[in-house]
Amino acid sequence: MTETVVRQNRIARNADRVGMAAMIVASICLVALGAHWVSGPMVSVVVLVLLLVLGGVLGLAITGGPEARRLLAPYGLLKPGMLWLALFFLAPVWSLLRISLSTKESRFSVKYNFNWAFQNYATAFKDFGKQFEHAFVYAAIATVLTILIGYPLAYVIAFRGGKYKNILLGLVVIPFFTSYLIRTIAWSTILADRGFVVRALNAVGLGNVFEWLHIMDNGKLLNTPAAVIGGLTYNFLPFMLLPIYVSLEKIDVNLVNAAGDLYSSATRAFRKVVFPLSIPGVFAGTLLTFIPAAGDFVNAQFLGNPNTTMIGNSIQDQFLKQNNYPVASAMAAVLMVSIATLVLLYTRIFGTEDLA
Amino acid sequence: MGESASDVIVLDHVSKRYGDFVAVHDANFSIATGEFFAMLGPSGCGKTTTLKMIAGFEQPTAGRVMLDGVDVSDVPPYKRNVNTVFQQYALFPHMTVFDNVAFGPRSKKLDEAKIKTSVMEMLEIVRLSDFAQRKPSQLSGGQQQRVALARALVNYPSALLLDEPLAALDLKLREAMQIELKRIQREVGISFIFVTHDQGEALTMSDRIAVMSQGHVEQIGTPQEIYRSPASLFVAGFIGSANLLPGTVQSHDGADAVVALKAGSTIRVAGQASAHAVGAHVSVMLRPERLRPSEQADANGQSLYGTLTDLVFQGATARMIVRLADGTELTCLADSSARMPQIVVGATINVSWDVDGGYILSGWPEKAGSNTTDIDHIESTL
Numbered sequence: 001m002t003e004t005v006v007r008q009n010r011i012a013r014n015a016d017r018v019g020m021a022a023m024i025v026a027s028i029c030l031v032a033l034g035a036h037w038v039s040g041p042m043v044s045v046v047v048l049v050l051l052l053v054l055g056g057v058l059g060l061a062i063t064g065g066p067e068a069r070r071l072l073a074p075y076g077l078l079k080p081g082m083l084w085l086a087l088f089f090l091a092p093v094w095s096l097l098r099i100s101l102s103t104k105e106s107r108f109s110v111k112y113n114f115n116w117a118f119q120n121y122a123t124a125f126k127d128f129g130k131q132f133e134h135a136f137v138y139a140a141i142a143t144v145l146t147i148l149i150g151y152p153l154a155y156v157i158a159f160r161g162g163k164y165k166n167i168l169l170g171l172v173v174i175p176f177f178t179s180y181l182i183r184t185i186a187w188s189t190i191l192a193d194r195g196f197v198v199r200a201l202n203a204v205g206l207g208n209v210f211e212w213l214h215i216m217d218n219g220k221l222l223n224t225p226a227a228v229i230g231g232l233t234y235n236f237l238p239f240m241l242l243p244i245y246v247s248l249e250k251i252d253v254n255l256v257n258a259a260g261d262l263y264s265s266a267t268r269a270f271r272k273v274v275f276p277l278s279i280p281g282v283f284a285g286t287l288l289t290f291i292p293a294a295g296d297f298v299n300a301q302f303l304g305n306p307n308t309t310m311i312g313n314s315i316q317d318q319f320l321k322q323n324n325y326p327v328a329s330a331m332a333a334v335l336m337v338s339i340a341t342l343v344l345l346y347t348r349i350f351g352t353e354d355l356a
Numbered sequence: 357m358g359e360s361a362s363d364v365i366v367l368d369h370v371s372k373r374y375g376d377f378v379a380v381h382d383a384n385f386s387i388a389t390g391e392f393f394a395m396l397g398p399s400g401c402g403k404t405t406t407l408k409m410i411a412g413f414e415q416p417t418a419g420r421v422m423l424d425g426v427d428v429s430d431v432p433p434y435k436r437n438v439n440t441v442f443q444q445y446a447l448f449p450h451m452t453v454f455d456n457v458a459f460g461p462r463s464k465k466l467d468e469a470k471i472k473t474s475v476m477e478m479l480e481i482v483r484l485s486d487f488a489q490r491k492p493s494q495l496s497g498g499q500q501q502r503v504a505l506a507r508a509l510v511n512y513p514s515a516l517l518l519d520e521p522l523a524a525l526d527l528k529l530r531e532a533m534q535i536e537l538k539r540i541q542r543e544v545g546i547s548f549i550f551v552t553h554d555q556g557e558a559l560t561m562s563d564r565i566a567v568m569s570q571g572h573v574e575q576i577g578t579p580q581e582i583y584r585s586p587a588s589l590f591v592a593g594f595i596g597s598a599n600l601l602p603g604t605v606q607s608h609d610g611a612d613a614v615v616a617l618k619a620g621s622t623i624r625v626a627g628q629a630s631a632h633a634v635g636a637h638v639s640v641m642l643r644p645e646r647l648r649p650s651e652q653a654d655a656n657g658q659s660l661y662g663t664l665t666d667l668v669f670q671g672a673t674a675r676m677i678v679r680l681a682d683g684t685e686l687t688c689l690a691d692s693s694a695r696m697p698q699i700v701v702g703a704t705i706n707v708s709w710d711v712d713g714g715y716i717l718s719g720w721p722e723k724a725g726s727n728t729t730d731i732d733h734i735e736s737t738l
Contacts, residue, residue, distance in 0.1 A: 254446035257413060260433045261440045262460035262507065272459070276450050 012068035015060060019075030022057040026050055026079070027086040034091025035098070100329035112326065120330035128314050128331055134300070135311040135335070136342075138225070139293035142232035146240035146289050147282060149233070154241050154281075155274075158248035169245070172238050180235060184302050187231055191222040191303070223305040231299035236292065240285035247281030248274070283350055287343060294339055311335055363422075364389045364514050364547050365410060365438075370419035372405050379405040381571040382419070387515065387549060392541055394550045394558040397568035398594070403551045404519060406568070410549065411517050412436045424514050434463070439508035440517045444524060445500050447492040453479070453503050454488040460511040478510040481543055498529045505540060515547040522557060534560050555595050559583065567591050583643075589717050592641045593727035599642040599686045600727055602720040605632050613716060615640055618724070619682045623658045626712040639717045644689035644726075646713040649676050649705050659708035662686065664701050677726070678707050684725040 011018065029050040032038055038046055061072050100120055102112035125132075157168045175183060191197055198221050201207050210216040215226040251274060259269035297312030304310075311331060318328035363386040372380040380402040387393045395403040408414040409421055412433035421429050428436055439460070448456050454475060461471040479485045482502035492500055501521060508516055521537070522530045538561055541548050552558050558565050559579045566576045567590075575587035586592035589600060603617040608629040615638060616622045625640060632638050653659050665685070666677035674692040676699075679685050688707060699705055721727070 252444070252446060254442045254444065255448060257433070258440070258442055258446040258448075259459070259463075260413075261411060261438075262511065263434045263463035264459070265434055268463060273448055 011060065012064040015064055015068040015071035016075070018060060019057060019072045022053045023075050023079055023082055025053050027082055027090070029053070030083055030086040031091045031094060034087045035094040096329045096332055099325050100327075100333050102326050104324075104326060107323070117326065120326045121334065123327050124330040124334055127327075128311060131309050131311045131314045132334070132338070134225075134308060135294050135296075136338070138229050138232060138300075138308075138310060139290050139296075141229050142236060142293050143240075143286055143290045145229070145233040146237050147244075147285070150237055150241035150285065151244055151278075151282070154245040154248055158245055158251075159253070169242075172241055176238070181298060184231055184235065184298050187227070187234065188222055188302050191227055191230075193220055193222060195222075197221060222303060223308075225304070225308050227303040228300050228308050228310070231303040232293045232296060235296075235299065236289040239288040239292075243284040243288065244278060244281035247278045247284075251277050279350070286346070291339055291343065295335060362389050363387065364424060365549070366420075366422035366425075367406070367410075368420040368422060370406070370409060370416045370421060372402070372409060372414060373417045378571045380409070380416075383573050384419075385566060385573065385576050387547055389547055390545050392538070392548045392550065392561055392563045394552060394562035394565045395568060396552055396555060396558040396565050396594075399553055400570075401568040402571040403553075403566075403568050407440075407517050407519055407549065407551050410515070411438055411440045437511075437514045438517055439511055439513040440519065441501075441504045441508050441521050443520045445492075445504040447500055447503055447507070449492055452489050452491060453484060453495070456492065456503055457507045457510050459507065464511075474510055475506075478506040481509070481540060482506045497525050498533060501525065501533060502536070505537075509540070509544055509546065512544075513546065515549055518548060518550045520551055520553070522552075522554075530557075537561060559595070567594060569594070585715060586641065586717065589639060589719055589721050592639075592715075592717055593721070597644055597687060598727050599644065599647070599725055600639045600717075600721040600723075601642065601684065602637070602639050602724050605634050605636045605638055605716075607634060612711065615716065619660070619680050619684050621660055623660075623714065624711055625714040625716050628716045632716055632718070636718065637720055639719060639721050641715045641717055642686070642709060642713065644675070644687045645673075646709050647686065647688040647690075648708050649678065649688045649690055649699065650708065651699065651703075651705060653706050653708070657708040657710050658714070659706050660686070661704060661706055664699055664703050664705050667699065667701055678705060680725075687726040 029046050032046050033043065033050075057072065057076075061069050061076070064072070098114055099112055101117050102114045103117045103120075104112055153172075157165060157172075161168050189195060198207075198216075198219070201210060201216075201221075202219070207216060207219065210221075211219075215221070215224070217224045221227060255273050255277075256269050259273045260266070264272065295312050297310060297316050300308055300310040300313050315328050315331050315335070318324045318331065322328075366386040367383045370380060370383045371378065383402075383406055395406060397403050405414060409416050410423075412428070412431060412435075416429055419429075420427050423436060423438065448459065451459070457475045457478060458471050461474065476485065476488070479488055482505055484499060484502055484506065487495060487499065487503075492503060495503065501524075504521070505516075518537075522533055525533060534557060537548070550558075550562065562579060564576060564578055565582055567574045567582060569590050575582055575591050577585075582591060582595055586595060586598075592598045592600060601617050601619060603615040603619075603623075606614045606616045606622060608614070609624070611627050611629050613625050613629045613632055614622060615625060617640070623640065648657075649664070660678075660680055662678040662680040664676055665679045666675075668675040669692060672692060674690050676688045676690060677685055678688060686707060
């Protein structure tokens, strides 16, 4: 009797370790189920382990007293998110990596043999280098453009918006009430060869200038790299603008006044005070814009041509049309790793304490 | 108004309008080099607008702002040799204390070695040398305040403008900073122009005070002048506490004026006959500390009778509220260590004062009797 009580007390005192162990075991069970590590009767065993672990922690929380519950609470709160990520992120990534190293018996087979088939990666680089390049170059240009367009806009709304601030922000967000796809398709109408933009440009004689700038190609605006980059810029502008706006909005106007008072011209005040304080916004905006833009396939599909295909289009094509899961998976893995590397580098160079 | 060579700032009939609203009306005064000058008034009186016009953040609609003898009315802030300490300090949060203080000299593109010496010197004066590499967020309110001071003073401006600099500090720290500010001002010898709504602060620190109300400068003078001889009913009520008794000038007796109070009695006020004609509507100001409450009438002075309605012991002093026959309430501040008469609440007592204890002001007050602001401040400052 006393021995059981002592044992129970010991478990209760170590409840945080129990909670962490339970979370890890449950996550592994879910990944095992999601990624098909087990099959047949073993599935029921894993499900049973999962239920036992979760039930055990619940039991400990109920019987362990307030101290045990206090120690378990953080893991209890972490669990929904962790388990969700285990099932819907870790398991698919595992499957993706596994398939990227598999081969198919034939083009029409649905069975994959895992055999460390690194040639999938070789294929991904060899055949789709151009598309990777497009993805990163277009996304980078679009990101720079969203900063150039979004920063001044956010600045004006934050510092000169006055009572119209909310209306102006509303105007920025309003396009989101229409589907992303429809807005992009709308651009293909606007930029069409016989659309008013092309006609207007030619009428005022700017056609040649745009041609010279490589924005237009043989009198066409649609289906050019410029159209794809323009579409990306348009679609991701709010993701750049809003974080910049938030960081500018937080800046006390008196800081600008103080800089002026301390003999700084408006330009120097901006350079030394306003801009440094808005860097966290630019940083967040860059991540929110560059990452999805690099994986985007909608803009290239509707506004581009076969020579502007981005890696997103190729992955979609390999998965859904060519049914070539191994190479498609390899491409997706490369895209993921490259973006992660670029973001890490970017964070190292420009990251601020506020975001870390 | 006479301009002298030692005046660092001259406001020459300066007005500021926003549409129909007159924020500052015809401000016309000058501030001498090395002077500690306060602009005092309730919020919305135009004191901050006046400060902003001196700093250059606002332009006057009429009149001129002169700095070191030069008209700077249209010169932007960054080209004026004045610096401001902002109400919430406005320290640059992304810079260290050193970089904050060095901001002004670096704007002027001074030599970096010289900047380092002068910044460290100034940090020495405000006693923050050990904090040079901290960020403002790592400092206490009082320390941030001193960084703001150093950041402004390091530029050796012609004048330093302070906008309610102590408002964000708690009472103890505020009192310590009042003394600290005075010390720093003496040490650097620069004119300080100080905006506050706290009359105690203004009385403690200033060489001269400009009392403002509704855009008008009501009076400019030393703290003593303003306290003893206020120029208007507003000043009398705003600075310290005052008992204002409405009445009519009945006659002149040599230099003294005889005033028939609306409360019923007739009293004599020394030395003000020439300023107020017979028959004029006036108010007699009686400062609470000049009144002597007692059981018997005081043969030497002027006196009124009333009922004691409240008696508050405040340590060094005792505050008494006496209601006169017509309902007017007077506040008396008596030395509590003196022989306290056997006065109890509800008793009829006599309040007396010397002939030179009263002061006559033109006009009748909105509210007769006691006009108390913050009595604790008067005590701490007088």
